[in-house]
């Protein structure tokens with residue numbers, strides 16, 4: 292029994308079958324990569340997991356509880372965080388505020404009328420936020436407006452916002468896109484380190500095969516809305532069906 | 544100090560000093576001098592400064608922090624006024640119950656209006672609030688005449704029940720008071736040819752304004768205030784971070800509605816009357832202008848904006864052709880008439896024209912409002928101080944400065 296079970300999920304956009312009968316079983320405490328060509332439906336699949344989209348049919352169970360029909364904030368409160376393909380951050384707020392907000396969300400729930408205390412008196416949460424920024428080498432930028440960060444930094448900030456919540460399941464949609472090689476390697480190390488330090492399950496969507504094969508313990512291949520292959524990295528590497536669909540026959 | 548950081552405490556201190564010394568600060572010109580008409584230190588106008596200051600401070604909590612632009616906030620001010628006047632008719636002429644009930648009733652009304660209007664965002668939200676305000680005006684003007692007094696409005700009457708007050712002495716009229724201290728009572732201080740008026744009503748309103756201002760600072764600096772800025776910045780990110788933007792926005796809406804109700808209650812406490820025009824859409828537009836003119840999302844901006852607009856309304860509208868002629872009498876006759884004729888459309892009833900021009904200039908050249916103007920001037924002075932030194936701090940308005 293996986294921590295996340297997707298069964299029979301279908302999603303159409305008009306005439307386009309974006310997801311066709313997708314089944315996915317994510318085992319707890321693993322890093323599971325989903326790869327596939329552009330437009331395969333990878334982001335759409337994640338959208339169906341976090342309440343951004345409702346699939347036409349199918350079911351999604353997280354931790355044994357149904358997810359479909361819940362509001363996005365309720366799904367997050369169950370322990371699912373997501374890093375988006377195009378960074379979703381609070382551009383007008385400072386980097387530190389961006390990271391403190393998820394801390395409040397985790398501690399106080401979807402709404403709390405804490406209108407009289409000062410943010411800066413919440414030492415415990417502030418320390419937590421500052422320490423994750425230190426881990427990601429962004430501490431010196433904490434007073435900057437998040438909107439002024441570089442593309443790679445925005446992505447790392449969003450990752451910090453998700454990690455600081457200590458989610459049970461972390462969904463990463465192309466976490467290293469737009470990053471320099473060094474930052475990509477740092478990100479790989481960071482994710483590995485987090486995985487070692489505590490219980491966390493990750494689903495990573497990536498085009499960069501270096502990242503995929505450095506991280507993934509299991510890989511699912513999505514093409515035209517369907518899972519066409521699934522297995523251990525070495526199996527996927529040699530699978531001719533995958534090479535055909537994904538790279539037009541080139542060697543992985 | 545008081546749970547504020549140094550900068551905020553200093554701001555509060557300066558605002559406190561200025562409001563307390565306003566009868567002096569606003570009356571710099573000696574009586575009878577040509578410039579005396581620019582004095583703003585008379586009770587009626589000073590009261591309006593602080594009351595509209597409260598209105599704008601509250602409006603800014605909604606508009607400045609969450610970005611939701613309401614075009615109907617005068618409805619809450621009006622509802623607060625009606626509630627207050629009924630307290631004066633039924634209960635007592637003491638202003639305390641009137642003010643408290645004004646806040647509560649406006650708060651309840653804004654829960655309803657906010658709940659419905661916040662189903663939409665952007666321009667649709669604005670239109671919904673405008674529609675509510677127009678309906679409120681229409682209700683007050685005609686449909687609910689038995690409760691609102693229709694077009695003429697309401698005033699405390701001699702034969703109202705006033706359960707808590709002892710009967711009026713024969714011939715006396717009911718006067719708004721704070722435990723016996725009449726809101727109209729004033730103490731006049733004459734120093735040389737200067738005349739300073741200290742009015743009880745003004746000081747009551749000023750203290751309430753300072754409390755409201757203090758509360759607004761606390762809200763701005765609180766986790767709740769940060770969430771409101773998050774609402775403005777990215778509601779999607781909020782949702783996927785486990786936060787529900789809806790109750791945050793509604794709470795901001797209700798808080799700003801209560802501030803409006805407080806302003807409405809204080810108006811009644813000052814002049815003991817209310818009419819439906821208080822809820823007219825222009826009144827809702829005015830608080831938008833005040834907030835933008837002063838500086839959206841800044842702490843002090845709305846107060847400055849309210850002051851600037853009320854000052855123009857009262858001072859420029861009092862200037863007439865005779866005064867213009869006396870100013871320009873040093874010019875040759877033909878030129879004098881020309882200048883007077885050119886200036887005439889902008890004074891008296893034409894003060895709106897002046898306001899429009901000032902507003903346009905500010906929005907175009909100082910998008911951060913008067914606060915940005917002040918920051919730029921401060922930046923220039925700093926640059927002159929250490930010429931050749933550090934470049935000046937960016938003049939860009941900080942969101943919560």
Ligand SMILES: Nc1ncnc2c1ncn2[C@@H]1O[C@H](COP(=O)(O)OP(=O)(O)OP(=O)(O)O)[C@@H](O)[C@H]1O
Nearest residue numbers: 304307309327328329330331332333334335336376
């Ligand atoms: N909201 C939407 N409305 C209509 N069509 C959509 C919507 N979202 C995605 N699609 C379409 O569904 C298909 C799958 O898109 P999706 O974004 O899931 O692909 P992807 O695998 O994430 O691709 P990429 O690698 O480019 O990110 C695409 O053809 C896309 O145009």
Ligand SMILES: [Mg+2]
Nearest residue numbers: 333334335376
């Ligand atoms: Mg995608």
